[in-house]
Amino acid sequence: MADSKREVERKYEATPETRLPDLTRAAGVSAVVHRGLSELDAVYYDTEDFRLAADSLTLRRRTGGDDAGWHLKIPVSADVRDEIRAPLTEALPDALGGLLRSRVRHTPVTPVVRILSARDVHHLLDEDGALLAEVSIDEVLAERLTERGHGTTAAWTEMEVELADDGDPALLDAVERRLRKAGVRPSAAPSKLARALAETAPGKRRRTRKERSPRTAGDHVLAYVRRQAAALVELDPAVRRDLPDSVHRMRVATRRLRSALRTYRALLDRTATDPLRDELKWLAAELGVVRDREVLEERLRARVAELPASLVLGPVAARLTLTSVARRTGSRRRVESVLDAERYLALLDSLDALLADPPLLPAAARAPRDALPRAVLKDYGRLAARVEHALEQRPGEERDLAMHEARKAAKRVRYAAEAARPALGGPARRFARRMKSVQSVLGDHQDSVLARDALRTLAVQAHGAGESAFTWGLLYGTEEAAAAARERELPEVWARASRPGLRAALKG
Incomplete structure (x- = not known):
């Protein structure tokens, strides 16, 4: 069983000598309460080629603190991530493994970095004593666990400001203004793992070769196909979590892919793209079963709501609900089975192969x-x-x-x-x-x-x-x-x- 939590936080550079400024001068903060020290021990997992890190996902098994267990963090926006938590077990829980499947496919995840943190925690409270945010100063020690660079370590100090559940994001701006006045600056690294991988990488890190801007007709079509293929992979966990509009967005990405391969078949060899189009048609149809039922349910409920009460005779709402629950349960099971199917994973692999070695025709150079x-x-x-x-x-x-x-x-x-x-x-x-x-x-x-x-x-x-x-x-x-x-x-x-x-x- 996994629980989900929306995490809104900002990270800052710090030193062992860094002390908190008076944050009661930040708008809305009435008190700062020291909550003490804790020791955290986290092992981060990824594939050998760091597929999760490439998409800014972090998977860890952590002990210590009040939230020991497995944590998967999925980025939502610059300061926002969804953290999905599962109990502390030896093996990766199936609930998290499913959310990773579109990225890792059949490749195992293994330990890549161990991070030890000595955390000093302070709570920011409002005038009623309610928690507004948590501020922590972490002394961090990271150790590389992969074969290349094994045993290489890095150490640093950082500060985190995490908003309380349902907190006002404006508080983060108010706190940041006080921190900046005290000389504290935002961190360049988006996460502990990203910094650990950068600072423990064996040898000099090679610069990532910048992909050239699209020039030819083929370049533009491939760029579009690449964006839609990435959307499929990114939306997979959202669909598994039954997030609002996720099935619709994934279905649209599937249709856009299929449409592009068909429309621009004068640029891409059909012997390579036609089998892909067939598989995309299959996936869109499976997702369509769920999406069409969502649209239908919303439409019928809206129509009933528009009627005067005097024209609603009998248990209309109850029958709609009964039908909806039955359909939804069947739809969820169906979409989960599709996303766990080998056929779906093979489709994702085929898209990767097409983009790695595009079957361009001469017209693509126009x-x-x-x-x-x-x-x-x-x-x-x-x-x-x-x-x-x-x-x-x-x-x-x-x-x-x-x-x-x-x-x-x-x-x-x-x-x-x-x-x-x-x-x-x-x-x-x-x-x-x-x-x-x-x-x-x-x-x-x-x-x-x-x-x-x-x-x-x-x-x-x-x-x-x-x-x-x-x-x-x-x-x-x-x-x-x-x-x-x-x-x-x-x-x-x-x-x-x-x-x-x-x-x-x-x-x-």
């Missing part, structure tokens, strides 16, 4: 302003044909299907324009925005189609249980009217989005 607009406008032509076809259909199932196909085409051309934006600038940004407006209308129409299917099922279940089906029928009619409104809206939105001047600007 100038971005030549090759990229051509690919985007080709996708646009497909979208135009599908929108025209949808508008020609009579209302009903055939039009619903045609609008769904147009929606998928709108997403693809939008993603294509987004991928081209770093090279084409404003015209690509505006083009993507116009295509998003089309996608939104088509997307809301499709959500209405799915909602009507669900409402029909709920009405049948309610009737079978002896409940009134009136409200479900009323909502069905609301969704039917919403879909008709989107169908009427589409021609105007499409006309605005498809103005020829913007397409000409995209061509340059």
